Amino acid sequence: MKSDQIFDGLADKFAANIYGTTKGRLRHQLLCEALEPWLPETPARILEIGGGTGVMAHFLAQHGHNVVLTDASEDVLVHAKELLSDTAGVTIRHARLQDSHDIHRYDMLVCHAVLEWLDNPMEAIAFMAGEMQKGSLLSLSFFNRDALLFGNALYGNFDYIEQGMQVKKKVRLNPHNPLPVQPVIEACEQAGLTVRAKTGIRCFHDYLKDRDMQTSHYEQLLALERTHNQRHPYLWLGKYFHLMLEK
Template sequence: MEHRRSALRTAMVWDALHEALRARHLDVGANRPLQVIDLGGGTGGLAVRVAELGHHVLVVDPSPDALASLERRAAEVSVSAGVRGVLGDAATLLDEVQPASADVVICHGVLEVVDEPALALTSAATALVEGGCLSVLVAQRSAAVFSRAIAGHLADARALLQQRETSDSRADSAPRRFSLAELCELLASAHFTVTEVRGVRVFTDHIASTMVDSEPGAVEELHALEAAVATDPDFLAIATQLHLLATRL
């Protein structure tokens, strides 16, 4: 059951990315594979799926263990020729790739942990061709505040809320969280224009799993509900994650 829930959790992000890849592929003429960078791509869950579509994916990640898993995963589905992993990070990305060489950059779950999110986005922008697409997924602060508050952890909720006012929200080594406005500002500064905003896990993480898991059909119902509100601004603030698509100007 948990496996099915987690597959459904990632389905919406994959569907949006898949559509963005399809659109970008048409833009470049569809007669060659897309050059895709998965920055902080980890064990390659997404990279391998992108390679299965026939595109070329470079995963840049500082974890040797993650890259070893990526290699195994790619071999298992016979896409090793389409996926390459290199040890590196957001700060060294441009040592690995030429400027204006990528059609798509994926940056999921990474701005939370890098030293300088602004630098990571500038590097991504430099690696992309003009008109190239960035897919960025980040943890949203307001949802974390909300979930702590409704669980009765009120002091934690207030402390998290106040991170907004500190210049380094990773001072306690906890992952950084973003507001939509902060993320849009970072993207604009790095010369991206936002084309799509989606709330991911608007309800899923606020519901006790027993409530969903014990009810036949509830997982699918929850997925349908998530899909229905993903782009509704009224529900955005309680989404655990924000998924944005942006174009390199």
């Protein structure tokens, strides 16, 4: 737990880097679309772990749900409080994932882009699954190590791949524990969770040779992602991977 990444001191840069770019905009849009079909028609109790600046909590609250947003970073929660100041139905709580012992009270758990920042992500999966009530849902997304390797191969970063995609000096806004998809699926199933849906997030965006097209052709790119992000083989190439799971 001591080596888990927390964004205190990096909140402004985090907000700009993640949501001030086409990659952040596209990730959020595709995650919302992956999650929306699974949202209950009546107001649900939703716990978001690692909710960051509050963009997903805002989306969920706008759909009429009651959301408790938690994050381990007090600095990041300052942004969340500002964004959600006029949003009804959201409670903000400063807490680590491991502190959430009331998971059983919720109909849905949302944990997006958290696992890759943890020292023991598989233990986190087991913890969440163990705390969930039967019939509840978990929306889980994580940074895809398989896609990271593929992208680096495309750019000829062979030495980096041979080094296990580890660098001596870590960049604090780069996930330090990207995860291969299949072991995550297996860990979820072993913890008593059933996979209901799989979606690749940004299956094409990050591989464009002309990076300017990420902006100039955004709508066409979005349409391409929507068409193929749940189809083989493209979903496995998503820079992030999304699982909808049921206890």
